[in-house]
Amino acid sequence: MAKPEGPTIGVKLSVDKEKKKVLFAESNKEFVDVLFSFLTVLLDTIVRLLDKQSQLGCLDQLYKSVEDLNLEYFQTSACKAMLLKPLNAASGHCCRLKINVDGSVPRVVYVCKDTRCSALSDNAFSSFPGTICKCGKVMESIGQCPKYDGDTETAAATCSEDGVFVKGCLKFIVTDDLQVAPASTSLMMSVFEKFGVLDPAVLEQQVLQFSSEKITCLLKRLLTSKQPLTDHYFEAPVPQDDASLEALVQNLHPKQENEDQEMPGNLKIRVLLTKDNSALLYAEVGVDFVDSLFGLLSIPLGSAIKLYGQCSAKGCLGNVYMSIDGSVQVFVREECQSLLLDPKSLGFSGCSRCHDIPYKNSLRRYEAFCANTVKSIKLCEANPKEPNGGSEKGEVYCN
Incomplete structure (x- = not known):
């Protein structure tokens, strides 16, 4: 087998071959840093990385619409560039990852x-x-870019033993559904008990080398599966997109005292329905509505999870988010916690209707x-x- 080009990150998997199940992975800070960095990546970058097959609802089609629109429909040519190739506000950190899938580079002016x-x-x-x-x-x-700008300054101040986002040289346990915690014997035993493993000796230890390509594949898995490590190791087919939104409905449509009340800043659209109101054929909208839709593309994954509780109803990226806010909080560099739990779009990007x-x-x-x-x-x-x-x-x- 040909060796993968570029850097790789080794991860040791505990595999139950009989049940075709990966129980957990043992990793160093480099792999965990990459997992955490996914929260800073913008939605349109995800769509582009996965070749418009992200299965994030309708975002693939929205991104394609931006690609297909002529420049004459945009205020400036820079507007289209901002949407198709956005800048990661955490680029000063992400460019120091051993594997940086979104290609972030130090900011230029x-x-x-x-x-x-x-x-x-x-x-x-x-x-x-x-x-x-x-x-x-x-x-x-x-x-x-000035040397002492924002996160570049923070990145330069990192202790040599620290990772990009995590502290020190700790070992971590990453469960199949991507819950991250410091490695410990008690945690391993609890995982064995959960999956009915009476004798850990029956498990096979496999070291998997994650290249940039495999990290990108894992990113798609964690957006579409509750067991991405198992599916990745056993090469299970990626499920088809059913655009399930049942878990997001209440957050997307908060209850109002008067649904007919006109609120400042509300957007009005005209829709054409079938005669029995069973389907919406199309909508006539203004520029403000289209602009708000395009702004959704520039929301970081971590912000989507904070706003709606999760980013994909089928995936498990929310477990990575909750780990940072829970089991590994004290092991995440303090200056990086808000960067991961409440990531922002770069200036002039994003949608003001979605978040400040x-x-x-x-x-x-x-x-x-x-x-x-x-x-x-x-x-x-x-x-x-x-x-x-x-x-x-x-x-x-x-x-």
Whole structure:
């Protein structure tokens, strides 16, 4: 068998071959870091990684709709780029993972190619290519992100023995449904008891090397299965998408005192139903509704779980989320807990109707002019959605 290209992460599985069941995996911090990083990945990135076969409801079709729309329907070309290739706000951490499936790279900034307009345009920069400067030119010159920006600073301060998200050099137990806990004999015995294993010697120990490709396959499994390790090891077929939403209905449609009451900010749509009202044929909607739909693509997986309790009714990513908030909380670096349990979209991305995105849209650039003099310049991020440039926080992708 050909060796996989690129780095791999070894994970030891305890397998009951007779029952065709993986009881648990023993792993180091590298594998757990990768599992935790899934919570920071945006929904549209998941769709792209899984080649529009994510089985996350209708998101695959929504992503394809963005791909198929001509640029003329977007405020700027940057708007389409933001939706199809979004930036992970946790890129400063994820780029240090041994295997980083979403391809996050350290943040770069784009500036106007006309150096003369720098002072005239509030020292503007953008995180997205194709953003329009106030002078009307496209920001396409790549500049280096300031060294001490946000999570890059945090990432640099990591203890050498720590992982990206977890502390120290601990060993972990990951159950078949992806509950994560520090390794211990008592935990292993409880798993044996749960699955009726009287003699652990009957179990086979198999070391599985996870490459980037296999990590991506595992990501799909954990979105579609309650036993992703077993299904991955025994190569079970991925179930077909039935778009089950029964577990999300009440969260998606909270009860109101008066369903007919018009609330500020409500969106109105006109729908065409069959004569017996048994099916909806199509809806006529405004730009604000389409914009809200597109904004859903930029929500991180962890935020979807926080909002709705889970991301997929069939998967078990929620167990990873609950482990961070429970059994392994004290072993997760403090500065990373909110990054994993309440991840945010990068500035100007996302949908304001879904969740608030507190965002600081400025950086500081430090330039040394001589051995004893350092000049500090405040940089202000331009809104990629603004066709005329500017830093006002707008939410509109489409015309």
